[in-house]
Amino acid sequence: MFKFFPYVLKTLWRHRARTALTVSGSAVALFVFCFVGSVQEGLNHLQSQQEAKRSLIVFQANKFCPATSNLPQDYDRKIAAIPGVREVVPIKVFTNNCRASLDIVVFYGIPPQQLRKARDFKLVTGSWGEFEKHQDAAMVGERVAARRSLKVDDRFSIGQHTVIVAGIYQSNNSAEENYIYTHLDFLQRGEINTVGTVTQFEVLLSTDAKPLAASRAIDKALEGESVATDTRAKGAFQLKSLGDLTELIQLSHYLGFACVGLVLILVATTTLMAVQDRILEHAVLQTIGFTPIRIFGIVLTESVIVSLLGGSIGVFAATIALMTSGLAVGAEAVTIAFTPTWSLALNGVIVAAITGLLAGLPPAWQAARTEIVPALRSV
Numbered sequence: 001m002f003k004f005f006p007y008v009l010k011t012l013w014r015h016r017a018r019t020a021l022t023v024s025g026s027a028v029a030l031f032v033f034c035f036v037g038s039v040q041e042g043l044n045h046l047q048s049q050q051e052a053k054r055s056l057i058v059f060q061a062n063k064f065c066p067a068t069s070n071l072p073q074d075y076d077r078k079i080a081a082i083p084g085v086r087e088v089v090p091i092k093v094f095t096n097n098c099r100a101s102l103d104i105v106v107f108y109g110i111p112p113q114q115l116r117k118a119r120d121f122k123l124v125t126g127s128w129g130e131f132e133k134h135q136d137a138a139m140v141g142e143r144v145a146a147r148r149s150l151k152v153d154d155r156f157s158i159g160q161h162t163v164i165v166a167g168i169y170q171s172n173n174s175a176e177e178n179y180i181y182t183h184l185d186f187l188q189r190g191e192i193n194t195v196g197t198v199t200q201f202e203v204l205l206s207t208d209a210k211p212l213a214a215s216r217a218i219d220k221a222l223e224g225e226s227v228a229t230d231t232r233a234k235g236a237f238q239l240k241s242l243g244d245l246t247e248l249i250q251l252s253h254y255l256g257f258a259c260v261g262l263v264l265i266l267v268a269t270t271t272l273m274a275v276q277d278r279i280l281e282h283a284v285l286q287t288i289g290f291t292p293i294r295i296f297g298i299v300l301t302e303s304v305i306v307s308l309l310g311g312s313i314g315v316f317a318a319t320i321a322l323m324t325s326g327l328a329v330g331a332e333a334v335t336i337a338f339t340p341t342w343s344l345a346l347n348g349v350i351v352a353a354i355t356g357l358l359a360g361l362p363p364a365w366q367a368a369r370t371e372i373v374p375a376l377r378s379v
Contacts, residue, residue: 008301015274019306022270026263026310026352027317033259034318034348035338036252039329042339043249046175047235056215057237058201061228064241065098066333070197071227079201082217084209089118092187093199095333096158100245104330105144105158106179109187109198115139118202119176126152126167135186137166141177143326143337156180160190174337178328202234241332249336260351263307268359271303275363296368303360304353311352315345 012019058079060069076088092109110118112132124142131137140150145168150156154165163182171177188195205214215231222229232240239246285295322340329336 005301008298008305011274011278012302012305015277018270018274022266022306023310023313025266026307027314029259029262029266030311030314030348030352031318033256033351034315034340034344035322036256036259037344037347038318038322038338038340039249039252039336041341041344042174042328042336043246045339046173046238046336054205054207054209054211055234056203056205056211056218056231057234058203058218058222058229058231059199059237061230064332066093066095066199067098069093069199070194071200071229072225073196073198075222075225075229076201078221079203079218082214082221084206084214084217085203086206086209087114087117087204089114089202089204090184090198091200091202092184092194093333094159094161094187094190098332100248100329100331102327102329103147104178104328104333104335105148106330106333106335107138107158107161107163107187108179108181109184110181111184115181118204119171119181121169121171121176124168124170126165128167131166134164134166135183136163137183138163139167139169139181140165141179142168142170143174143177143328144180146324146326147328161187174339175328175335177326178330178335178337203231238334241334242336243331245329245331245336260355263311263352263355264359266359267303267307267356268362270306271299271360271363272366274302275299275367278367292368296364299364299367300357300360303363304356307356307359308349308353311355312349315348315352318348319345 058071058075060071063069073090076090079085080088089110092107094107094109096105097103115131116128121139126139131139138156140156145151145165148156150165150168152165152167156163156165161182163180163186169177184198185195188197203214203218205211211233215233218231219229286292319340322338325338327338329338
């Protein structure tokens with residue numbers, strides 16, 4: 001079959017306008033397919049990262065948006081006294097949008113001496129020393145830096161907060177790269193003075209501690225205080241914050257299926273039109289000795305090539321766009337990064353190949369059943 005490959009390519013080139021349009025349609029559909037898949041990959045990555053971490057989030061009970069949670073900072077001493085607690089990190093959160101958004105910016109105010117203990121960051125540019133020295137300095141995630149075109153020593157403002165970029169970091173958790181870390185005191189002394197209160201506490205547990213028992217113990221210890229708390233594992237807290245957004249991401253699978261269906265219909269229609277235009281050609285091929293099976297294989301190969309070429313272009317374009325754009329979607333100060341992965345790209349190419357194969361079956365069957373005499377008489 002491979003010796004007829006040049007003939008297949010010449011056939012596609014002979015009808016290059018139709019081929020180009022079909023390839024373009026397949027590329028657009030697989031581009032969207034990869035974008036949809038990257039959001040699901042980001043959600044899966046977020047869940048798998050947080051499940052592996054032994055950390056809890058202490059939040060104000062019956063509150064949702066970070067702006068509504070105000071816990072006394074001195075809760076940290078009582079939390080630290082609970083068995084199994086290794087470290088308590090007070091965090092002040094500021095976000096430009098609590099609702100679902102593609103342009104969410106999140107400031108995390110943390111005591112600078114605790115940031116490196118609580119997060120496993122790799123500094124790309126900048127200096128930890130500069131961050132610790134200046135109260136208005138900030139460590140910026142690589143993704144948000146790419147979206148906002150930020151570099152070291154730039155000034156960046158959201159709302160009433162203006163920071164100077166002291167460094168840009170990378171993280172194994174791509175969602176973390178959408179955050180901007182500042183000094184706790186800096187966020188507390190913003191336009192509204194909230195010194196002495198924090199949005200939440202992140203509690204790091206020892207290796208032998210049980211997260212569920214520890215969360216109950218924390219809420220029990222703070223039960224009689226002025227502000228009630230709701231303590232959850234970090235992964236569970238983030239999923240609760242994302243709320244309906246998680247369901248929307250799961251529903252987006254149907255959009256991916258629609259893209260696959262679009263490629264199937266597009267390639268099948270184009271290949272069928274090509275077969276109907278070449279009835280005489282297929283009759284001549286049979287006259288000179290081509291078997292119906294061989295003609296079936298040639299038409300099927302054309303369909304797979306068109307679908308695979310368009311799909312590969314779409315997958316490549318989507319991967320480059322996702323890697324360079326740093327896109328993320330978030331809600332209530334929790335973000336999901338659009339995560340391109342090799343497995344997603346490979347799945348896209350495989351889907352394109354299988355779709356081309358399925359789309360080519362009916363036209364190939366029709367071409368293989370061409371009757372020589374009626375076809376020649378139709379000239």
